Amino acid sequence: MKSDRNVLILTELGDTHAYAVAEALDRKGVRVTLWHTADFPTMAEETILFEGGQRRMAVRGPLMELSDLGFDTVWHRRPCHVLDECGLHPADREFADLECSIFRRSLFNLIAPGAFWVNDPDAATRAGRKPVQQSVAMDVGLATPATLFTNDPQAIREFISRYGGRIVYKTFRAISWRDEETYWAPYTACLTEDSLIAEPLLRAVPGIYQELVPKDHELRITVIGRQVFGAKVLSQQTESGRLDWRRSYHELRIEPCDIPELLADRCREVLARLGLVFGCFDFVVTPDGEFVFLEVNESGQFLFIESYSGLPLLDAFSEFLAQGRPDFVWPAPHRTQVHYRQVQEAIQKIQAHREREHVHPPDRAVWEGPPAAGLSSRDRRRRVARA
Amino acid sequence: MRKMQGEERDSSPSQVSGRVLARVLAADLRSACGGLRPTPKVVTASVTDFGAQLDYTSRGSDADSV
Numbered sequence: 001m002k003s004d005r006n007v008l009i010l011t012e013l014g015d016t017h018a019y020a021v022a023e024a025l026d027r028k029g030v031r032v033t034l035w036h037t038a039d040f041p042t043m044a045e046e047t048i049l050f051e052g053g054q055r056r057m058a059v060r061g062p063l064m065e066l067s068d069l070g071f072d073t074v075w076h077r078r079p080c081h082v083l084d085e086c087g088l089h090p091a092d093r094e095f096a097d098l099e100c101s102i103f104r105r106s107l108f109n110l111i112a113p114g115a116f117w118v119n120d121p122d123a124a125t126r127a128g129r130k131p132v133q134q135s136v137a138m139d140v141g142l143a144t145p146a147t148l149f150t151n152d153p154q155a156i157r158e159f160i161s162r163y164g165g166r167i168v169y170k171t172f173r174a175i176s177w178r179d180e181e182t183y184w185a186p187y188t189a190c191l192t193e194d195s196l197i198a199e200p201l202l203r204a205v206p207g208i209y210q211e212l213v214p215k216d217h218e219l220r221i222t223v224i225g226r227q228v229f230g231a232k233v234l235s236q237q238t239e240s241g242r243l244d245w246r247r248s249y250h251e252l253r254i255e256p257c258d259i260p261e262l263l264a265d266r267c268r269e270v271l272a273r274l275g276l277v278f279g280c281f282d283f284v285v286t287p288d289g290e291f292v293f294l295e296v297n298e299s300g301q302f303l304f305i306e307s308y309s310g311l312p313l314l315d316a317f318s319e320f321l322a323q324g325r326p327d328f329v330w331p332a333p334h335r336t337q338v339h340y341r342q343v344q345e346a347i348q349k350i351q352a353h354r355e356r357e358h359v360h361p362p363d364r365a366v367w368e369g370p371p372a373a374g375l376s377s378r379d380r381r382r383r384v385a386r387a
Numbered sequence: 388m389r390k391m392q393g394e395e396r397d398s399s400p401s402q403v404s405g406r407v408l409a410r411v412l413a414a415d416l417r418s419a420c421g422g423l424r425p426t427p428k429v430v431t432a433s434v435t436d437f438g439a440q441l442d443y444t445s446r447g448s449d450a451d452s453v
Contacts, residue, residue: 177413
């Protein structure tokens, strides 16, 4: 029997986390709707109507029609839209893209104003700005690395010199490039003065230049409402992930660990000040035992932590959505517990079923191979996304 | 100077004229895939742990490794 709770998940095709959580909620008896947001605007119609003193929102797409928008919880997981660029004049694409973005933001602002949002879209956008989150982390008393956000070549050179001639470079947002054979991605990278590029190019793009913090190990702290889950990431025991553990999944070990209450409280406070109710924190633990904040990801992944460490994050997160409040009760009495390993087969079935129905999310890698005849770079990406 | 525990980048492209620092320092993802050609899924897993994006339309998230 279904409960009276109603959860909406904004997602895209192939989003393992969304499918796992939807399956877990279903097994817990909670009503859940998966909104495949990439269907807009090519396969979905979305409307906001003000008329006669009333407002009405409607969304109609493959396998979904939302007109009664009585959602208790909305997981703002991975919304996107995908233009059918082949059907648009090239001169109109940027306009169409911006109009879609603004419309969508407005729709999300209006569609369930009374619901419990994980996370609020506007707060999430702000929280994604690394200088903002570092400022907040510092304000609540977390140790933070010396960090320079700039496009000033001279400031970069002086910063490198101040920090022993070797620092790390990071980007403000994810980016990758690809050709037919290869993907390139800027992981956290070591930077010396010798590896700097020409000043006009340094000036052309601001970057994040950060002190290289010595590591004993790293912490991934997943904060779900008031609940805090710690995982020790043994990056320094790997060959390939000592600087950036994302490069070492094949050899990485992650273990559950206790988090000092003061550190947990400060993580909660960072989220509160950013207007978030969920976030995944990355910390370095130095050989001296100091916890150094690196970043917080408002839409971070957690299933890989459960896979590696056994922490029951899927169950906790699903209960968080089901109960729709930061101080949710967990483990929930009298409700089925669901672990990630139990739903993997179901996820594959959902994916296979949905694969034929929805627009694929865009290939976010920037194409840098030779241009295909008659196709721009953006067309090429669109074509790849449909393949 | 404190001893740093890290590593040098391993497979950066040469410094091609006009390329930005992020691209010059970028690693070939095959190194993260044990030498295999990465799939888009692996790319998503590998490159998107950077938090909410400034660009709303491509707002991604992190290591979708499972």
